[in-house]
Amino acid sequence: MTKGAIIVGASSGIGEALARELAENGYEIGLTARRTERLKRIGSELPTKAYVATMDVTEPEAAREGFFELAAAMPSVDLVVISAGVAELNDDLEWEPERQTIDVNVRGFTAIATAAMEHFERNADDGSGADGHLVGISSIAAHFGLGGAQAYNASKAYVSRYLQGLRHRQQDRDATVRITTIEPGFVDTDLSIGGFWECSPETAATQIARAIRKERDHAYVTRRWRLVAWGLELFPESILRRVLP
Numbered sequence: 001m002t003k004g005a006i007i008v009g010a011s012s013g014i015g016e017a018l019a020r021e022l023a024e025n026g027y028e029i030g031l032t033a034r035r036t037e038r039l040k041r042i043g044s045e046l047p048t049k050a051y052v053a054t055m056d057v058t059e060p061e062a063a064r065e066g067f068f069e070l071a072a073a074m075p076s077v078d079l080v081v082i083s084a085g086v087a088e089l090n091d092d093l094e095w096e097p098e099r100q101t102i103d104v105n106v107r108g109f110t111a112i113a114t115a116a117m118e119h120f121e122r123n124a125d126d127g128s129g130a131d132g133h134l135v136g137i138s139s140i141a142a143h144f145g146l147g148g149a150q151a152y153n154a155s156k157a158y159v160s161r162y163l164q165g166l167r168h169r170q171q172d173r174d175a176t177v178r179i180t181t182i183e184p185g186f187v188d189t190d191l192s193i194g195g196f197w198e199c200s201p202e203t204a205a206t207q208i209a210r211a212i213r214k215e216r217d218h219a220y221v222t223r224r225w226r227l228v229a230w231g232l233e234l235f236p237e238s239i240l241r242r243v244l245p
């Protein structure tokens, strides 16, 4: 049976590249985000069947409802990837950018993560034997607090810890749902502030698809970013404060 994947945040960047990569691997794709015309165009260019649903994750109730409707419209949903995210530098600590970051990256993420788990667990309870796979796009930013990006980095720490919690929760569940945390470094998208070791969204998508195939708990993208993560965990905050930009 053809596999299906829903990608939340599929209208650009990593989500778009991953939609193309997974479709090349034979997945039917449910594409969601706010920019409907972009989703339709991307969907029309995929080699497999595409399903488009407009979704704003800052409206969590409607987003969850939209998620369930999209899942019901697809023959099978084996994989859900939450790539939707925003990042805005906010040195002046204005409330609006901080609120927006929390709304999308924390509330929106959790609204869809819980809906995806509900979908997978409900299907498994039906005796269909269907497993599910939830993938969250966190960030290397999860490993430290950075002035100006305090809300973004904190939101990604939330995503990484939340997914870790879901993996732990899976241990005594009947349903077998794989949970994968992706922590990219710099990826060349509209969201990126750019920097060293920046990779293309296509390279990121290839590496994320590999982590999905191998059912990894966790993957850095690109893999060399694990060195940075280790350094960030190793050095005391007082030193990091001095060396980070």
Ligand SMILES: NC(=O)c1ccc[n+]([C@@H]2O[C@H](COP(=O)([O-])OP(=O)(O)OC[C@H]3O[C@@H](n4cnc5c(N)ncnc54)[C@H](OP(=O)(O)O)[C@@H]3O)[C@@H](O)[C@H]2O)c1
Binding pocket: 008, 009, 010, 011, 012, 013, 014, 015, 032, 033, 034, 035, 036, 055, 056, 057, 058, 082, 083, 084, 085, 086, 087, 104, 108, 137, 138, 139, 140, 183, 184, 185, 186, 187, 188, 189, 190, 191, 192, 193
């Ligand atoms: N680029 C990097 O260097 C980098 C590094 C580490 C982690 N990441 C993470 O990777 C993920 C994807 O980002 P990207 O780099 O690919 O940037 P991007 O091209 O800006 O993609 C962000 C995606 O999120 C969607 N989105 C934003 N707000 C939304 C909302 N309210 N409701 C639904 N969808 C929404 C956007 O679609 P619409 O605007 O159409 O809604 C878009 O599809 C993010 O979670 C980001 O934190 C990126």
